[in-house]
Amino acid sequence: MDIIEKLKKDGLLFDGAMGTMLIREGLKGGKASELWILEKPDVVRNIHKSYFEAGSDVVTTNTFGGSPIKLSKVGLGKEVEEINKIAVQLAKEVAGDNKFVAGDIGPTGEMLKPFGTISFEEAVDCFAEQAEYLYKAGADLFIIETMFDIKEALAAVNGVQSVSSLPIFATLTFEQKPTGFVTLMGNRVEDSMKRLVDAGAEAVGANCSIGSDKMVLLAREIRDFIDSPVIIQPNAGIPEVKGSNIFYPEDEDFFSDNILSIKKIGVEIVGGCCGTTPEYIRRIVDKIR
Numbered sequence: 001m002d003i004i005e006k007l008k009k010d011g012l013l014f015d016g017a018m019g020t021m022l023i024r025e026g027l028k029g030g031k032a033s034e035l036w037i038l039e040k041p042d043v044v045r046n047i048h049k050s051y052f053e054a055g056s057d058v059v060t061t062n063t064f065g066g067s068p069i070k071l072s073k074v075g076l077g078k079e080v081e082e083i084n085k086i087a088v089q090l091a092k093e094v095a096g097d098n099k100f101v102a103g104d105i106g107p108t109g110e111m112l113k114p115f116g117t118i119s120f121e122e123a124v125d126c127f128a129e130q131a132e133y134l135y136k137a138g139a140d141l142f143i144i145e146t147m148f149d150i151k152e153a154l155a156a157v158n159g160v161q162s163v164s165s166l167p168i169f170a171t172l173t174f175e176q177k178p179t180g181f182v183t184l185m186g187n188r189v190e191d192s193m194k195r196l197v198d199a200g201a202e203a204v205g206a207n208c209s210i211g212s213d214k215m216v217l218l219a220r221e222i223r224d225f226i227d228s229p230v231i232i233q234p235n236a237g238i239p240e241v242k243g244s245n246i247f248y249p250e251d252e253d254f255f256s257d258n259i260l261s262i263k264k265i266g267v268e269i270v271g272g273c274c275g276t277t278p279e280y281i282r283r284i285v286d287k288i289r
Helices: 003-010 018-024 035-039 041-054 068-073 077-092 120-137 150-161 189-199 212-225 252-265 278-288
Strands: 058-060 100-105 141-147 168-172 175-177 180-182 203-211 230-235 240-242 245-247
Touching (some): 041 058, 058 141, 068 120, 077 100, 077 120, 120 150, 141 150, 175 212, 180 212, 189 212, 203 212, 212 252, 252 278
Parallel strands (some): 058 100, 168 203
């Protein structure tokens, strides 16, 4: 069964937060998580394994910041190919039957022109390079996530499509304002989702920034606007700083109850973002299956 067959038959459950798990394992703030693909591959592999064992159908490679532009900023510009290829291999090594690996593509960290220095075409080329490495290493699909500019998200979709015909899932990150949900760049929900679908994304939706309670409201909006599969991955609440630690206030029961509500709206693909761990995924499995 390929991933689209699985999606249509049963829906899909993604994993939770790679970053949260790496911090648990001792990753210090300010250090690129992708470096651990090279330095501590066993830790990354075991995190993927723990999510699969908790019930995830799909795990996401540790390549959120794995684009050439992003890695060059942290002194890893020469390791772009190696990082992305090994990241896929680590996840594939622990993926069983009917389990899938999503090649993760996040923002470049740069603003696109006219607000920044990167042109749309340069962004497309950047994402295409990363996508080609992920594709050749054996990713089953792509997840373009946490985008706050629809133009950058579309550049990523175009970049992936230039090197692969694998399914593309794409999520933007929204904030709730008095006028409704918008991205940091002011992109509205309906227009953004429809543009991603029109560009060829197989599934579209939202992740990060907001907790699972507000995400229920956003998920309902997205579901009302489009007929394509929807993917939703909330944070475990809004992070709070306690001493030197970051704390996410939503526990597994509160979060999984809201995921259940999101599923009942008709959302086919769910998972977790910042603050969620295999325990959250396991609790979701208990409630939706």
